[in-house]
Amino acid sequence: MSSNLPSRRRTLLAAGAAALSLTLSACASTNTGSGMPAMSGMPASTMPTATAPPSATASMAGMAAMAGGTGLASSSNGYTFASATAALPAGQPAGYRFTITGPDGKPVTDYTVDQTKKLHFYAIRSDLTGFQHVHPTMAADGTWTAQLAAPAPGDWRLFAAFTPATGAGKGTDVVLSRTVTVPGMANTAALPPAATSTTVDGYTATVSGDLMAGMAHPLTVTISRDGKPVTDLQPYLDTYAHLTAFHEGDQAFAHLHPTTAVSGDHGGPTLTFHAELPASGNWRLFLQFQTVGTLHTAQLTLHVS
Numbered sequence: 001m002s003s004n005l006p007s008r009r010r011t012l013l014a015a016g017a018a019a020l021s022l023t024l025s026a027c028a029s030t031n032t033g034s035g036m037p038a039m040s041g042m043p044a045s046t047m048p049t050a051t052a053p054p055s056a057t058a059s060m061a062g063m064a065a066m067a068g069g070t071g072l073a074s075s076s077n078g079y080t081f082a083s084a085t086a087a088l089p090a091g092q093p094a095g096y097r098f099t100i101t102g103p104d105g106k107p108v109t110d111y112t113v114d115q116t117k118k119l120h121f122y123a124i125r126s127d128l129t130g131f132q133h134v135h136p137t138m139a140a141d142g143t144w145t146a147q148l149a150a151p152a153p154g155d156w157r158l159f160a161a162f163t164p165a166t167g168a169g170k171g172t173d174v175v176l177s178r179t180v181t182v183p184g185m186a187n188t189a190a191l192p193p194a195a196t197s198t199t200v201d202g203y204t205a206t207v208s209g210d211l212m213a214g215m216a217h218p219l220t221v222t223i224s225r226d227g228k229p230v231t232d233l234q235p236y237l238d239t240y241a242h243l244t245a246f247h248e249g250d251q252a253f254a255h256l257h258p259t260t261a262v263s264g265d266h267g268g269p270t271l272t273f274h275a276e277l278p279a280s281g282n283w284r285l286f287l288q289f290q291t292v293g294t295l296h297t298a299q300l301t302l303h304v305s
């Protein structure tokens with residue numbers, strides 16, 4: 001099903017996602033059919049034992065199954081997201097240093113550019129607030145530094161998404177994460193109820209598409225302002241909108257790839273995405289789009305059955 005979609009350019013390092021989609025639904029056709037390794041073949045070291053949040057409701061089997069495809073593990077298929085930082089200061093910007101090591105144990109320095117960047121970095125607090133999407137800089141030795149805006153106290157998960165350009169994982173999309181703590185009194189928020197539209201900076205984004213766990217479906221986003229269709233979206237990271245999602249409870253990650261072609265500063269009002277969310281439940285969507293040189297981030301809760 002998904003193999004004929006042009007947006008599905010590369011094979012996600014998604015042994016876990018594939019395994020989960022098989023257990024959650026009969027729709028096995030979501031597998032990309034490109035020889036993903038069986039879950040049982042994954043080394044035990046890739047399991048997210050130490051990083052699984054206590055609030056996660058999924059069983060350990062479920063957690064393990066999701067780890068490869070949704071970024072919940074710090075290591076997967078030989079790649080490791082390593083950092084000496086376990087805590088960040090509250091209320092002040094921070095530079096978070098890390099490396100990605102490859103199957104040879106050395107820091108990876110050669111990446112394939114995806115959506116104009118070698119590495120995409122996301123931060124989200126355990127209650128799915130505080131979303132940050134930044135692009136770290138890399139030193140010649142492979143040490144990355146992500147400049148993060150002041151985080152609120154609480155437990156955070158940091159994601160690195162990249163594609164090695166050489167080595168054993170060449171051309172494979174990899175998403176890994178680590179957790180950090182920000183000390184202080186964490187005022188966590190209840191997840192807002194599921195909705196089909198949200199407004200940010202005067203722009204209203206309306207989402208449609210009946211998503212089912214583990215199945216590939218189109219998701220359509222329509223953007224309006226004062227009731228009128230918006231048609232002046234500017235390219236941002238080679239798209240008219242960048243859409244990421246995090247799963248309630250375990251912060252599993254998904255990047256929904258756009259299927260709308262980009263040409264000039266006149267995107268909108270309708271954008272389509274290739275959506276394949278691996279688990280049922282609530283997902284917090286973060287839609288980033290740009291108009292007149294300003295980046296907007298709309299967010300809403302989407303329920304997946």
Ligand SMILES: [Cu+2]
Nearest residue numbers: 117120121134
């Ligand atoms: Cu990015």
